[in-house]
Structures are given as C-alpha cells and as structure tokens.
Amino acid sequence: MPFHQVILRTYPSWETGGRLKEIAGKWSDRISRLIDLHVYPNNNSACLGAPHELQDRCPKGTPLHQFIDDLVVPYFYALSHFEKYGRWPWGERSHGMLGLLESYAERRIQSTREDVVQDLRQLRICINWKELGKYLTKFKERRLGLCGKERLVAECHPLAWQGLLKLQRDARAFKLNVHHC
Numbered sequence: 122m123p124f125h126q127v128i129l130r131t132y133p134s135w136e137t138g139g140r141l142k143e144i145a146g147k148w149s150d151r152i153s154r155l156i157d158l159h160v161y162p163n164n165n166s167a168c169l170g171a172p173h174e175l176q177d178r179c180p181k182g183t184p185l186h187q188f189i190d191d192l193v194v195p196y197f198y199a200l201s202h203f204e205k206y207g208r209w210p211w212g213e214r215s216h217g218m219l220g221l222l223e224s225y226a227e228r229r230i231q232s233t234r235e236d237v238v239q240d241l242r243q244l245r246i247c248i249n250w251k252e253l254g255k256y257l258t259k260f261k262e263r264r265l266g267l268c269g270k271e272r273l274v275a276e277c278h279p280l281a282w283q284g285l286l287k288l289q290r291d292a293r294a295f296k297l298n299v300h301h302c
Contacts, residue, residue: 144204151207156216158200169196171214171224172243173236218247219268219281226284234295240288241302257289257299 141160145152152158159168169175169192179188202210214220221244244253268277275282292299
C-alpha cells in the first residue's frame with residue numbers, strides 16, 4: 122500500500138476536536154457530506170488527489186518529508202481556507218469518476234502504458250463503469266452525461282469529457298482493451 126494511503130488512513134481519527142463536523146455544519150449550504158471536504162468516512166482517508174497525480178508528485182522513493190510538504194500541508198491549508206471562506210483556494214474537481222477524468226485531462230506529462238492501465242483499473246471500480254466503458258470503446262459525441270443529468274457529457278462536464286477523449290486516445294495508442302486491463 123502506498124504510504125500516502127497508510128499515513129492518512131486514520132486521518133479522521135486524528136481529528137478528535139470535531140473540527141471537520143464543525144466545518145461541514147458551518148457551510149452546510151454549500152456542502153452536504155464529509156466527502157465534500159475531501160474526507161472519506163467509509164475508509165477514514167483524505168483525498169489528496171487522483172492516484173496518478175499522487176504518483177507523479179511523489180513517486181516511489183520520495184522522502185516522507187517531501188510527501189508531507191507537497192501533499193499533506195496543502196490539503197490542510199486548503200481545508201483551513203475552506204473553513205474561513207467557504208471555498209477551496211484553488212478550486213476543486215468533481216468526486217469519483219468525473220474527478221479522475223478531469224485530472225487525466227490536466228495531466229501534463231506523457232502517460233505511459235502502465236499509467237493508462239492504472240487509471241483504467243481505477244475507473245473500473247466506479248459505479249458508472251458500464252456506461253463509461255461504452256464511451257471508451259464506441260465514440261459518440263452526443264451521449265448523455267455520466268453524472269445522471271440529462272445533458273450531454275461534453276456540455277455538463279467539459280473537462281471530464283476532455284479527459285475521457287485523452288484516455289481513449291492513449292488506450293488505443295497502447296492497443297489496450299479497456300475492459301480487460
């Protein structure tokens with residue numbers, strides 16, 4: 122298990138003063154669940170970014186202090202900023218599958234075959250994988266949104282759509298079967 126998951130696995134247990142619940146209560150008009158604070162109560166972890174972002178920023182062999190400086194401190198800064206102003210200082214992505222696709226669209230380095238396989242595996246555990254798999258194998262620009270809204274994906278979530286197209290191109294370039302990675 123990567124150390125970013127080990128360290129933060131018990132994060133909400135560390136926070137014994139109830140601050141997260143206070144923040145969620147204070148901004149309940151903007152957030153409805155702890156996941157909106159990028160905290161996942163089902164496995165006691167904090168979301169520091171998409172898996173490939175974490176790997177890009179802190180590859181194997183990264184010293185612990187660099188991981189804390191590059192990922193943990195910015196998360197806590199952002200959480201404090203949200204507590205004070207009710208918004209994230211540098212914006213945020215959608216949760217789950219849409220967020221993974223948005224981060225893939227913004228990826229600045231060239232993806233390797235292993236990167237594409239890892240991202241496809243991560244996406245395959247998402248609730249909407251069956252529908253997403255159709256997008257990746259049969260290109261149709263006029264499909265309805267993956268978020269359940271009756272809007273086209275390209276209109277409803279344009280950055281996720283760009284990530285989807287980029288992932289589709291990369292999977293084809295590496296001759297990957299998206300359903301069997």
